[in-house]
Each structure stands twice: as C-alpha cells, then as structure tokens.
Amino acid sequence: MPLFPGKKRIVGLDVGSKLTKAVEMEHMKDGYLVTNLAIAATPEGSILEGEITNREEVIASVKSLLKSYGIKTKDVVTAVAGKDVIIKKIPVDRMEPVELREVIRWEAAQHIPFEIDDVVLDFHILGTPKDGNQMDVLLVAAKKEKVEERISLICDCGLNPVVVDVDSLALTNAFGYNYTNEL
Numbered sequence: 001m002p003l004f005p006g007k008k009r010i011v012g013l014d015v016g017s018k019l020t021k022a023v024e025m026e027h028m029k030d031g032y033l034v035t036n037l038a039i040a041a042t043p044e045g046s047i048l049e050g051e052i053t054n055r056e057e058v059i060a061s062v063k064s065l066l067k068s069y070g071i072k073t074k075d076v077v078t079a080v081a082g083k084d085v086i087i088k089k090i091p092v093d094r095m096e097p098v099e100l101r102e103v104i105r106w107e108a109a110q111h112i113p114f115e116i117d118d119v120v121l122d123f124h125i126l127g128t129p130k131d132g133n134q135m136d137v138l139l140v141a142a143k144k145e146k147v148e149e150r151i152s153l154i155c156d157c158g159l160n161p162v163v164v165d166v167d168s169l170a171l172t173n174a175f176g177y178n179y180t181n182e183l
Contacts, residue, residue, distance in 0.1 A: 009035070009073040010162065013062070013154070017047040020061055024071050038069035050082040052149070055156075062157045076159045079167040080150055084143040086112045087166060089126065091134045097125060100137070112141045120147050140166055 014021045024036035043061050046054040066072075090111050092100065100107075104123050109116045119141040126136040147164050154161040165173075 009075070011066075011071060011073045011076050011159075013076050013078045013159075014167075015047070015058060015062060015078075015153070016042060017050070018042060020058075020065055022065060022069070022071055024073050036069055036071050038065050038071060040065045040068075050084075052153070055153070058153065059156050062153075066157075074158070074160045075162045076154050077163040077165065077170075078150055078154060078161065079165045079170045080142050080146050081167040082146075084146045085166050086114070086139070086141045087168065088112070088139050090137050090139050092137050094133055094135045100125070104137075104139070107137075108139055108141055111139060114141065114143060118144055120144055140169065142166060 009024060009026050012021075012023045012025070018041065020040055020042045022036075022038040023034055024038075025032045026035050040061065043054065043057040046052065046057040046061070052058055088111055090107065092103075092107055095103075100123065104121060105116055108119075108121050112119065120143075122140045124138045124140075126138055150164055151161045
C-alpha cells in the first residue's frame with residue numbers, strides 16, 4: 001500500500017537553516033524508488049533559530065535547487081519541528097477513536113503549553129494498559145502559524161503541499177516503513 005495514495009511521485013522537502021534537501025520518490029509495485037536526491041546550502045542567515053528571516057531568498061533557493069537537479073514533481077511532503085511542536089504520550093479514558101476525536105481538544109488543553117485554538121492537533125492510540133480502563137495516546141500539537149507558514153512557503157515555490165508531518169515522527173515512520181513493514 002502506498003504511503004501517499006493516488007500519488008505516483010512525491011518529493012520530500014526539508015528546508016533547514018544550513019541545508020535544503022529534497023528527495024524525489026516514485027511509488028513502485030513493491031515499494032518506493034528514490035529517483036532523485038538534491039542537497040544545497042540554504043542561503044546564510046535566511047533561517048535563524050527556525051524562523052524564516054528572508055523568505056524571498058529561501059523561495060529562490062528551493063526553486064533553484066529543484067530546477068538544477070531536474071526535479072519536476074510538484075506534490076511535496078514536508079515537516080515542522082522545534083519549540084512550536086509538542087509530542088506527548090498521555091493517558092485517557094478508554095474509548096473508541098471516534099469518541100476520542102471529539103474530546104481530544106479538551107484532553108490536549110490539559111497537556112500542552114499553547115492556546116488550544118492556536119494549534120493543529122492529531123493523535124494516535126498507542127495501546128491499553130493492563131487494567132483496561134485507560135489507554136495511552138500519542139498527542140501531537142503544532143502551532144497553526146508554523147504549519148501555515150510551511151504550507152505558504154511550499155505554495156510560493158510553485159509546489160503542492162500534500163503532507164505536513166512532524167520531523168521526528170516522519171523519521172520514525174520512514175524507519176518503520178522500511179524495516180518493519182508494520183506501518
């Protein structure tokens with residue numbers, strides 16, 4: 001099963017303060033094939049402590065990187081990271097995922113240091129402790145501003161954002177997909 005249903009090719013894009021990296025992948029019958037890999041220095045000083053300080057330079061740099069390596073795929077997967085992302089394992093009363101989706105905002109408000117209306121939330125049920133009355137949930141919250149900034153940057157580069165993940169979870173998922181076949 002493809003990681004990105006309906007997408008034959010996808011580009012993973014990481015715009016960091018030192019390097020900008022892109023990997024183009026094609027979905028094959030038995031997995032993914034890396035068709036292109038591109039790395040270039042991010043313009044010095046254009047991203048400081050995770051904040052884009054010179055947006056136009058970053059956009060020009062991404063466009064140049066993709067063009068110079070011949071990457072034409074427009075669908076992009078990217079990630080957010082840093083102090084504006086919270087990942088936390090929390091215990092909640094045992095319930096169905098549909099019920100949890102309804103109460104997750106209230107649960108999250110008890111565990112994150114941000115205003116609940118200022119974040120994008122998601123969760124994953126990890127399992128049930130032995131007593132069966134509670135379950136562990138992986139709670140993920142990212143400031144909306146950071147997610148929207150990343151989406152806007154990708155769009156301004158002439159690309160189509162398909163997934164915005166959390167960097168550490170993306171790495172975990174990539175490992176699991178490649179080495180355990182359990183994802």
